[in-house]
Each structure stands twice: as structure tokens, then as C-alpha cells.
Amino acid sequence: MSESVLVIGAGLGGLECGILLSKAGYRVTVLEKNAAPGGCIAGYWRDGAYYDTGFHYAGSVGPGETLDVIFKQLGLGNLPWQPLEGEEVFVDGRRFFLPFGFEAYADALSAEVPHCRSQIGAYVDFLREVVQSPLRHFGEGQAMPLFSQSARSWLEAMIPDPLLRKVLCGASTRLPYAPELPLYSFAQVNGSFIQSAARLEGGGETLVKALVRALEATGGSLRCVAGVTALETEDGRVRRAVLEDGSALEADIFVSDLHPALTNALLPLSALRPAYRKRIAALRQTDGFTGFSLRFCPGAFPYPRRNYFLPPAGLFFSVPPEEESALTADILVPGTRPDEAQRWIFAFDALLPGLAAAVESVIVSTPKTWENYLGLPQGSAYGIAKDYAHPLSTVLSPRTPLENLFLTGQNLNLHGVLGVSMTALYTCKEIV
Numbered sequence: 001m002s003e004s005v006l007v008i009g010a011g012l013g014g015l016e017c018g019i020l021l022s023k024a025g026y027r028v029t030v031l032e033k034n035a036a037p038g039g040c041i042a043g044y045w046r047d048g049a050y051y052d053t054g055f056h057y058a059g060s061v062g063p064g065e066t067l068d069v070i071f072k073q074l075g076l077g078n079l080p081w082q083p084l085e086g087e088e089v090f091v092d093g094r095r096f097f098l099p100f101g102f103e104a105y106a107d108a109l110s111a112e113v114p115h116c117r118s119q120i121g122a123y124v125d126f127l128r129e130v131v132q133s134p135l136r137h138f139g140e141g142q143a144m145p146l147f148s149q150s151a152r153s154w155l156e157a158m159i160p161d162p163l164l165r166k167v168l169c170g171a172s173t174r175l176p177y178a179p180e181l182p183l184y185s186f187a188q189v190n191g192s193f194i195q196s197a198a199r200l201e202g203g204g205e206t207l208v209k210a211l212v213r214a215l216e217a218t219g220g221s222l223r224c225v226a227g228v229t230a231l232e233t234e235d236g237r238v239r240r241a242v243l244e245d246g247s248a249l250e251a252d253i254f255v256s257d258l259h260p261a262l263t264n265a266l267l268p269l270s271a272l273r274p275a276y277r278k279r280i281a282a283l284r285q286t287d288g289f290t291g292f293s294l295r296f297c298p299g300a301f302p303y304p305r306r307n308y309f310l311p312p313a314g315l316f317f318s319v320p321p322e323e324e325s326a327l328t329a330d331i332l333v334p335g336t337r338p339d340e341a342q343r344w345i346f347a348f349d350a351l352l353p354g355l356a357a358a359v360e361s362v363i364v365s366t367p368k369t370w371e372n373y374l375g376l377p378q379g380s381a382y383g384i385a386k387d388y389a390h391p392l393s394t395v396l397s398p399r400t401p402l403e404n405l406f407l408t409g410q411n412l413n414l415h416g417v418l419g420v421s422m423t424a425l426y427t428c429k430e431i432v
Ligand SMILES: Cc1cc2nc3c(=O)[nH]c(=O)nc-3n(C[C@H](O)[C@H](O)[C@H](O)COP(=O)(O)OP(=O)(O)OC[C@H]3O[C@@H](n4cnc5c(N)ncnc54)[C@H](O)[C@@H]3O)c2cc1C
Pocket: 008, 009, 010, 011, 012, 013, 014, 031, 032, 033, 034, 037, 038, 039, 040, 041, 053, 054, 055, 056, 057, 058, 059, 226, 227, 228, 229, 257, 258, 289, 291, 332, 370, 373, 374, 375, 376, 380, 381, 382, 408, 409, 410, 411, 415, 416, 417, 418, 420
């Protein structure tokens, strides 16, 4: 009889681990506390319109690129990706259009800042090398060098021109440029989007449905409204998961897609050393976002295949059912700012004239929304903040002190669809 696996949490990471382990012959059940799977990548419908929430676009999706390769392995090779042209970054009153694709990106930027052409070339070459050899830099141990270098110091040494540095860090919502940011996170995240970026027709909902279909096709199963309230242990192993309804499920292996502090909270006090609990509880979280989800009057605003960054905010359109005019879009701003909808709509309107007049309604979410819905500590968008000065304590292993309990998801190495997918492979490699 094959070994049984319980995955706790049907976010992207939990579903991906479920598929990979089920394909590898394990008997997998994924447990989700909410009524619907998907976690951060799940969108929602309101009054006939679909709204994306924590997934607007992904990087490295072109043929043979990292996410494409992983998705094919997961049975997600036929998703309706819609390639993006590029992104517009507004800094110091200037507009920079940066097309995706390494050469096109370098050429466009060099045309804007010609005296920095050679530095731009070296910058893009470095990002390309990181993105094209992901396993060389990902993980722990020998792979730590780029995790233990400061992105800020590297960038200051590489790019002396302060305006150019601002442009390169302009996509601030996809990767907040924090002082402790490791070079690896900076290079992998920005590099993968520059390599190629795309939106999905049907948004996060398309991805979640495809993940659930792939899980079920491999023999795995998903149970929603099945929140885990405790993990019971015996002899240094987890024995069973207790669910909200009081029932308990046994398994040979447990994988948690939850924040590691939440995973620890499910375990009895005696199961972990106090120092381990304290270390995980003390880790800093990345910021959460306030989101202004815009709905446009039909036909009132053209649909762009671009993202827009006005640091610290970003504007992301969802693929509309009829492609000519936009239906919904999200403005994301770090922190809790629920009363700033007008300010940001008009700030983007100054760059995209007609935007404000086309808005029919706005739905506001804050970090508290994310905390309440998914349990994300402080509503953090990207989980535990990685710190180049402390890579060994902020870049976490999938292994835990309990032999048969593993971690996955954005809190370990890297956030985002690409980062979580790479982490799922990493977790499953440890198990298999
Ligand atoms: C506003 C925002 C915008 C983003 N935009 C993008 C983007 O455009 N592109 C991109 O690549 N990335 C984006 N991201 C990041 C990306 O969405 C996340 O990195 C990724 O989805 C995290 O997946 P996960 O599986 O690690 O965690 P989660 O999605 O948090 O999944 C954890 C799951 O566990 C469930 N759960 C919690 N407690 C329990 C329990 N006790 N029992 C059972 N289940 C439980 C939760 O309900 C949830 O479904 C964005 C994130 C945010 C917040």
C-alpha cells in the first residue's frame, strides 16, 4: 500500500505539492479551511464581473522557461496565457516603457538612458544568468551565496546612476525594494518577469480550476471547509490532523502550505523546542497591500497589455472577456490605506487619461482582509521577509523538527507563482 499524504492548505503551493506527490504514487488529500481552494490566487465574482486578487500575471512562462517547464510537469501545459508587451514605470516625472524580453528590455532602457548602456547590458546579463539556471541559485547550503548578498549594495555598485536605479526598482509591488532584500530574490523575481510575462485568460480562477483538475486526474482529492485545528504527535512524528468539525485524519506524511508560525501553532507545545518556535515567531513579514479593485463602465477604457508602476503603487488589468475594453483592474499599494482610493485613481489618471472617468465602482481590501480570509499573519502579501544578513534563519528548509512534517509555499524561499512552484518541487524532492 502506498504512503498517505495530508496537505494542509489548498493554496498554489499545497495544490502543486498534492499533484506532484499524487503523480509520484502517494495517496494525497488536500485540506482547505475555506469553501473554495486557491488561497492568494483565487479571485471572486461580483455582479457579473470577475476580479483577480493575488495573481495578476506571472513570469518565465515562455516555451522552455522555468514556469512553463514546471507547469508542464504538473499537467498544466495548456493554460491560455496572454503575453504582455511590457510595463510602464513612472519615476521623477518621466515615463519609461520597458518591453519584456531581455534584449528588448535592454535596448529600450539604453535608448532612454544612453550613457548607462554598458551597465544596463551587464545588469540584464546577470539577471538572465540567474533566471536561466534557477537550480544553481535556489535552495539552501551551497546555494546560499546570492541569498547572502545585499540587493541594494550590489545595485549601487553596478548602477551608479540614481535615476536608472529607481527605474530598475520601479516594479515596487512585485518586489518591495527593502534594505534587507537578498540579491537572489531581486534577480530571480525581476529577471523572470523581464524574460517573459503573461496574464491568464480567466485570471486566477483558470489556474485554480486547472490545478484541481490535475490533482483529481492523478488520483488526489481536495476537501474544502476542512480547516485543520491541531496536529497530534507521537514519538517525534505527526500522527493525525484534527479538523474543525472535530474529526481526525491519519496519514504517513504531512505537508503544510501555511505560514510556518501557523503550522507551529497547530502542534502541541511539547512537539517543538521553545527556541525553534521563538525563532519562527520572531521573523519579520513582508508588507500587506491595500487593493482598490476597479470596475469600468462597459466600453469606456481600452484594455492594455501592460502593467503600470507609480511607486509604491502598481496598476494591473485583468483579461476582459471581450478584449477591446477593460472590465476590471487592481491598484495595489503597500500598507493599510483604505481611504486613498481617489488619490490613487487620480494619480494613475494623470498618466492614463480617461481612467478615472471610466471607473464605475471600487471594492477596497486591506491587509486585514487577507489576514481574515487566509490567515496570513499581518495580511503579509509575500510571507516571511528574506534577509541577506540572516539567510540561514529567513530562508527556510521544507524540513521541520518532526520527521514526517514538511513545509511548502511562499514563506520558504520565494513568493509569487514562480517562486511557490519552484518551492513545491523543492518540498516534494525532500519527501520523495
Ligand atoms: C495582493 C497580492 C497580489 C499578488 N500578485 C501576484 C502576481 O501578480 N503574480 C504572482 O506571481 N504572485 C502574486 N502574488 C503572490 C502570490 O499570490 C503568492 O505568493 C502565492 O499565491 C502564495 O501561495 P501559497 O500556497 O504559498 O499560500 P496561500 O495562497 O496563502 O495558501 C495557503 C492556503 O492555506 C489555507 N489555510 C490556512 N489555514 C488553514 C488551516 N488551518 N487548515 C486548512 N487550510 C488552511 C488558506 O485558506 C490558503 O488557501 C500576490 C500576492 C498578493 C497578496
